[in-house]
Amino acid sequence: MNPTPEEYLERELPRFREELFDFLRIPSVSARREFSADVRRAATWIQDQLTAADLDSRILETDGHPVVWGEWRHPDPAAPTLLIYGHYDVQPPEPLEEWTSPPFEPEIRQGRIYARGVTDDKGQVFLHLKALETLLQTESELPLNVIVLLEGEEEVGSPNLLPLVEEHRQRLAADAVVISDSHMFAPGVPSLLFSLRGLSYFEVRFRGPAGDLHSGSYGGAVVNPANALARLLASLHDRQGRITLEGFYDDVAEWDPETREALRALPFDEDAFRKELQVDSLGGEEGFTTLERLWMRPTCDVNGFVSGYTGEGAKTVLPREARAKVSFRLVPDQDPQRVSRLFQEHVQARTPPGIHSEVEELHGGPPWRAEPRGPFFDAARQALEEGFGATPVLTGEGGSIPIVRGFEEILDVPVILLGFGLPGSNMHAPNEWFPESHVERGIQTLIHFYRKAGELAGGTSQSA
């Protein structure tokens, strides 16, 4: 007799962990050309997993990194269809010296698996792969039609995904999209997302003299691009922490009092949040709470800057150039294209004589707000309750998953954001981690989710 899915999962868990570690060891950094072969290796690794689990699978080439496609069709033509989206590429791991263990050598410490991509998003993609394998290897079928679509360019703005979704929109017809690329609200408090912020990300270059100059011989008479860029960056906020781009807040939607009330009722411990970050004080736009600042208000952060000499000791150089990465997080109903125009106008107006400025848009995506209802949403809620023994809360997320809006618009389906990471998991930072216990719980929850979605959205899993 076949084992039950639960027995299979328990039995195979040690192997799953080995495989997860193998997956995490592949440095699939999409932003760097030198890792292209590794990105492809990660795609092939997933394809092999899908094939072994008994899905049809193939690699779709794009102008950039490939997309992995998996498919399992239920014999019942009335069965609902779930599209599982995720990404197998990861953020660059730098600064390397701040990792306790190397980013691509997974290590477990105090119940946490540390590795680049373990939360964002390879570890969470892996949960789906293993939930599918577990059901197919024990029950020989899934409770609904499943399409798996995993891209390798999410961390560089998914330039090739939406065209591919457009091209294959017939084949991708589905009743819902599920994405596991987010956090639970807190340990033991599972959550479902109702909003995501959008993104406009830029690189600004200020060029001054043709070459680096001696700051003694030239300082005071030559406009210094580093000083000038600092003034530009400082000009992006006013004293109330509001962003100064002209007309920036015109499209910021007011949230209804009920949602703001629900937000204030969440068990958020600001003091613990502050302590976890080891800062003596939080800050941001005046008149808003921390969760409102994170989920409902737009923001502008310098993500990096560099100019001149930054090594050991003193070098008296007047740098020829200064560069900064600057990004805006957007909220409904802001439009990244409009923000891009406003930013470029702002930079243009504040480039002093003696400086040549350039703005390059590197990444953009619209904000999103969900309708938290329907059978797939209900299935997710019930699955989380079973998997974690607690009623999930509704939360926002300050980050962006730009593809969410694309799926909604092209495929006209709801998107369910069902994440298993924990706050403080260091996504996009050194020492990214994922709770070890969430590997098993995540797979269990996803098995529940597929089953309940099959039941609630069509009930076909019972009749198959």
Place this chain on the structure above:
Amino acid sequence: MNPTPEEYLERELPRFREELFDFLRIPSVSARREFSADVRRAATWIQDQLTAADLDSRILETDGHPVVWGEWRHPDPAAPTLLIYGHYDVQPPEPLEEWTSPPFEPEIRQGRIYARGVTDDKGQVFLHLKALETLLQTESELPLNVIVLLEGEEEVGSPNLLPLVEEHRQRLAADAVVISDSHMFAPGVPSLLFSLRGLSYFEVRFRGPAGDLHSGSYGGAVVNPANALARLLASLHDRQGRITLEGFYDDVAEWDPETREALRALPFDEDAFRKELQVDSLGGEEGFTTLERLWMRPTCDVNGFVSGYTGEGAKTVLPREARAKVSFRLVPDQDPQRVSRLFQEHVQARTPPGIHSEVEELHGGPPWRAEPRGPFFDAARQALEEGFGATPVLTGEGGSIPIVRGFEEILDVPVILLGFGLPGSNMHAPNEWFPESHVERGIQTLIHFYRKAGELAGGTSQSA
């Protein structure tokens, strides 16, 4: 019969050039520990040159890089004494990719010798070594007593030189110090310096959260050290280009109308200056000319900054730290210690809640103004006139040679700044160069200078 110095110089010039290139090939970067052995190698190389030229020479150890000492005593006890000071260490060569030829592989292109340190200051130190050799090898004596004092820490603020001068003040007793570490006003326009700016150089660190954060998940609620540091840097100037440190201008001396008038009479081509730098506009403190801004007014430049992600593409990080190198050029009678205090107070007052700031003072030196008179000054003027066929002009210099004031104070002697570089020589920048023809002219001029100094300051060279 011995050749004359002029004949010797002409004959040996090809060898001199080979030796200069050997000297320039030693990467004597004092700011970096990994070059310590090379810095010492440069010291030994000079010691060998001094010995070969017939000076007594030795290496003096310090807590840092060594000092090279050379000495030649005239038989006439009444002979005047000239102390030749210079430095054999060089600035770091970065950014390497901007050098047309490698920084430590000297190359001649269009009449210019390109190499790190060729102007600042190894090339100019070399002129003295060869002027001394030429006189000693042809006339078997020098026209005065000579002490050569060459340090290897000028580019890191000469931390060990003044204590050594203090310790050896009896032995270093001299009638004048000559330093060749500066520029002529223009090609064909030799000059003598009457002022140098001082320096206060700092590194500022702004620390925020304990680790890098995802700028989506945390942006808007966590104070971003890069944004905050940009605001600090922007706060250092007002709209008129004046420095905002409280009380910063209290000690800035007014220059007499005659000197300002003489400055305005110099053949300075602002348009050519602007074109050489390839900027469409110059800038600086309102109400002052370019040369006044460079020579008579203090300034504040960001020499470098770094934070977060600065590589290819987009990384949505909220950086945990931001750093900047910031330096002030000071004019008489500003005091670097007072400026250091004012800067630290300014930073302290402008560190926002949520940020921990640190200021490290990396380098400091007082400004200097010369008395342009006396026998050594007259000797220098006549020597330049003979060497370059043009009357030297009096100029200021925006850069700093912090040791100048130290010599004046400890040894109570005038300091003569007799430089052979040309404007635009890229000191402290990629593609540093020195005019090839100034090797011969520089040596000739120095031979004239030693002779005339011997005559005017004591006439002993005639009686020896």
